[in-house]
Amino acid sequence: MTIASTIIAGTPVFGRMFSVDKSTGLEEINAWPALMIMASFIWLAVAGLLGLVMPATQMFDLDSGHFYTTLTLHGAALAFPFSFQLMVGVGLHRSGGCVGKPITGWLPAMCFITMNLGAALLTVAVLMGFKVSLVVMFPLPLVGAQMGIWSMNAVILGFTGIYLVLACMILLYPLLGLSMLFFGKKRQDLVLSERSLNDPGMLGMTLSALTLLIAGLPLVVVGTTLLLALYGVIPMSMAAWAAEPVVFQYCFYIFAHNLMEAMALMVSSAMYATLPLYLADGTRKLFSDKLANTALWILLLTSVTSFLHHFITFYPNQPASLSYWGNIMSWGTGIGAAISIFTVLATIWQHGLRAEPGIIAVLLGWALYILDGASAIVTSNVAWAYVLHGTMWQSGHTMTVILAMSLMWMGVLYHHYPVITGRKLDPALGTWFVRLFTVGGFGAAIAMLAGGAAGMPRRFADWNQEGWMVYGHMIMIFGLILGASFVVYAYNLLQSRDLNEAMGQRVGAT
Amino acid sequence: MLDFLFSGWGAFWVTMGMLLPFAGMFWYVIHRKSVVDSGPGTTPRAAMSRLEGYWLTAVFVIFVTINLASLKFMPIIATARAATAGPPVQEVAVTATSWTYEMSSRQVETGKPVRFSARAKDTQHGFAVYHPDGRMLFTMLMMPGVSKPTTVVHTFSDPGTYKIRCLEYCGIAHHGMKDELTVVKSNAAT
Numbered sequence: 001m002t003i004a005s006t007i008i009a010g011t012p013v014f015g016r017m018f019s020v021d022k023s024t025g026l027e028e029i030n031a032w033p034a035l036m037i038m039a040s041f042i043w044l045a046v047a048g049l050l051g052l053v054m055p056a057t058q059m060f061d062l063d064s065g066h067f068y069t070t071l072t073l074h075g076a077a078l079a080f081p082f083s084f085q086l087m088v089g090v091g092l093h094r095s096g097g098c099v100g101k102p103i104t105g106w107l108p109a110m111c112f113i114t115m116n117l118g119a120a121l122l123t124v125a126v127l128m129g130f131k132v133s134l135v136v137m138f139p140l141p142l143v144g145a146q147m148g149i150w151s152m153n154a155v156i157l158g159f160t161g162i163y164l165v166l167a168c169m170i171l172l173y174p175l176l177g178l179s180m181l182f183f184g185k186k187r188q189d190l191v192l193s194e195r196s197l198n199d200p201g202m203l204g205m206t207l208s209a210l211t212l213l214i215a216g217l218p219l220v221v222v223g224t225t226l227l228l229a230l231y232g233v234i235p236m237s238m239a240a241w242a243a244e245p246v247v248f249q250y251c252f253y254i255f256a257h258n259l260m261e262a263m264a265l266m267v268s269s270a271m272y273a274t275l276p277l278y279l280a281d282g283t284r285k286l287f288s289d290k291l292a293n294t295a296l297w298i299l300l301l302t303s304v305t306s307f308l309h310h311f312i313t314f315y316p317n318q319p320a321s322l323s324y325w326g327n328i329m330s331w332g333t334g335i336g337a338a339i340s341i342f343t344v345l346a347t348i349w350q351h352g353l354r355a356e357p358g359i360i361a362v363l364l365g366w367a368l369y370i371l372d373g374a375s376a377i378v379t380s381n382v383a384w385a386y387v388l389h390g391t392m393w394q395s396g397h398t399m400t401v402i403l404a405m406s407l408m409w410m411g412v413l414y415h416h417y418p419v420i421t422g423r424k425l426d427p428a429l430g431t432w433f434v435r436l437f438t439v440g441g442f443g444a445a446i447a448m449l450a451g452g453a454a455g456m457p458r459r460f461a462d463w464n465q466e467g468w469m470v471y472g473h474m475i476m477i478f479g480l481i482l483g484a485s486f487v488v489y490a491y492n493l494l495q496s497r498d499l500n501e502a503m504g505q506r507v508g509a510t
Numbered sequence: 511m512l513d514f515l516f517s518g519w520g521a522f523w524v525t526m527g528m529l530l531p532f533a534g535m536f537w538y539v540i541h542r543k544s545v546v547d548s549g550p551g552t553t554p555r556a557a558m559s560r561l562e563g564y565w566l567t568a569v570f571v572i573f574v575t576i577n578l579a580s581l582k583f584m585p586i587i588a589t590a591r592a593a594t595a596g597p598p599v600q601e602v603a604v605t606a607t608s609w610t611y612e613m614s615s616r617q618v619e620t621g622k623p624v625r626f627s628a629r630a631k632d633t634q635h636g637f638a639v640y641h642p643d644g645r646m647l648f649t650m651l652m653m654p655g656v657s658k659p660t661t662v663v664h665t666f667s668d669p670g671t672y673k674i675r676c677l678e679y680c681g682i683a684h685h686g687m688k689d690e691l692t693v694v695k696s697n698a699a700t
């Protein structure tokens with residue numbers, strides 16, 4: 001048994017959902033991914049509940065400090081140790097099986113440790129009062145300490161946590177992904193379904209790893225400088241350039257924006273790889289690989305510079321030309337989306353679909369992602385940015401993009417689950433998960449967009465004015481439905497039955 | 511009509527206008543090809559390619575039209591224009607500090623452009639102006655440490671009390687960071 005399987009075996013409840021099948025000789029591509037997926041679900045359980053606490057603090061008029069605490073924890077935990085880690089887990093298992101290479105050694109272990117330890121440190125810091133929201137709002141961390149709202153220790157702890165999480169996302173995970181693709185010897189016994197780089201499934205993964213690495217480097221440099229200064233290794237004066245709000249914010253969004261795009265590339269490629277397996281006529285081919293790859297390239301090229309849309313309302317500090325550029329590039333990603341809409345629907349139209357819960361979850365997650373994309377390009381238009389920036393519209397967009405990708409990964413996981421654990425899921429529960437998630441996900445997204453349209457501010461502990469509470473109630477109701485869908489999914493994993501046993505029963509019954 | 515389109519609710523309906531046709535197509539294709547008849551499609555490849563061409567052209571044309579129509583509603587353009595020529599401008603200088611605004615004036619007139627020049631002193635802040643009917647007219651993002659103030663030129667048409675709110679999260683009392691602006695009827699204009 002590897003360390004990873006041992007940790008899973010020793011974890012109560014969640015361990016049972018993800019215990020790895022040892023009989024197939026595939027433990028080397030299953031154990032670390034299963035551990036990461038398990039950890040991601042633990043974060044989801046905690047932080048999902050915090051999502052419900054947010055509207056609750058507003059409805060029951062609790063202390064506003066609780067709202068900002070939950071806001072920070074909810075956003076940070078769901079974006080990084082849940083969604084990103086789920087992607088890493090499922091993605092690594094997938095790439096291991098495509099290239100026939102084991103996921104063992106220090107790199108996956110370090111990925112796991114930096115992500116979870118980092119997120120845990122950040123959690124402790126937030127509980128110590130470090131309420132900076134998921135996007136840090138630099139220089140708020142330092143100003144808050146100067147004003148005595150939180151301690152300098154909380155700042156140092158929080159930054160250390162963020163730094164570890166970034167190290168996982170920007171350095172360790174892309175290196176692991178790229179090293180698996182390009183180095184090491186292929187082992188035939190680990191190959192589950194061989195793929196080459198011409199395959200949209202593999203292309204997306206490679207582009208995604210490179211994007212994280214390149215777009216993240218400026219933030220790593222700035223973050224390292226700041227952290228060294230916070231620890232007193234270099235004098236603060238040497239870090240002054242990195243502590244310039246403009247420098248920090250631009251480096252932050254070059255990364256954060258492209259992180260979302262990289263995750264989108266990755267999950268789109270997973271969809272392009274999974275959809276053909278569920279075609280009714282057994283052709284296992286997309287309508288056009290070339291079109292699918294074109295969509296990925298357009299998404300990549302237009303997204304790199306579209307982060308400029310985050311600063312449209314900063315004019316004239318961000319020159320108008322850059323804002324227009326961000327506007328145009330953002331709508332360019334919409335062209336990529338239009339191509340992928342055509343590819344997916346044409347593929348299904350020409351080949352028919354075997355509608356199983358896994359692939360339906362992937363497709364509905366993708367549909368939610370298209371809704372999110374529409375809301376994103378709209379708010380990237382210079383005129384609309386001025387009336388939507390800073391409103392609940394943006395929270396709706398942030399949450400929906402992550403939610404959509406998570407649903408897609410949960411669908412892909414549904415597909416791979418039998419290979420990882422040797423157990424079978426109940427399709428009826430799977431269908432209920434998809435139904436509830438669809439209602440909850442689309443409902444919450446539309447409620448938040450509507451709140452934004454009505455001018456309801458985001459990250460704002462006072463919804464009880466101007467009639468905004470209506471949207472708060474809607475978020476609560478759809479949030480409860482969303483929560484129920486996760487419970488159903490988790491229950492399905494918990495009660496999954498041994499493949500052999502399930503087969504045996506069926507044989508016995510006939 | 512265009513005025514509505516480029517407001518918050520206009521954005522909402524444009525987004526729904528993209529979602530609904532997509533959702534319809536999505537449902538139709540998946541339902542038809544998984545439940546009704548999952549057999550291979552008989553549409554010839556050439557017809558599919560034609561369809562692809564129509565679809566991408568339509569999307570492209572719609573995208574370009576929306577963005578061209580939006581030009582008139584970009585505050586950046588009004589702001590740049592006011593910087594060069596045009597009628598005399600009323601100046602309002604704003605300094606935001608956690609969690610209050612210092613403003614050179616809290617009263618302006620209708621019909622005459624107002625230039626809001628805003629700076630943040632300690633951390634990032636916002637400056638959003640809400641119409642008395644609850645609509646947000648515009649918001650600005652300010653960061654400390656930059657040389658130029660963040661600027662918007664806006665011409666008010668309705669007198670009344672306008673609410674000002676900070677829309678960039680700035681710490682535990684962020685929701686209390688607000689102010690008011692009084693817009694009065696211009697005595698020169700009428």
Ligand code: HEM
Pocket residue numbers: 048049051052054055071074075076078079082083133134135392394395398399402403406457458459460475476478479480482483
């Ligand atoms: C269980 C139901 C959920 C509810 C009721 C809920 C509620 C909320 C609310 C009210 C906000 C907006 C806070 C604000 O800006 O004022 C928010 C933000 C957010 N949510 Fe959720 N949420 C839920 C589930 C999720 C899930 C499953 C994810 C991720 C997969 C997620 C990710 C996010 C993110 C990333 C933000 C943005 C935080 C920020 O911008 O600071 N949420 N959520």
Ligand SMILES: [Cu+2]
Pocket residue numbers: 606608609634635636676677678679680684687
């Ligand atoms: Cu503020």
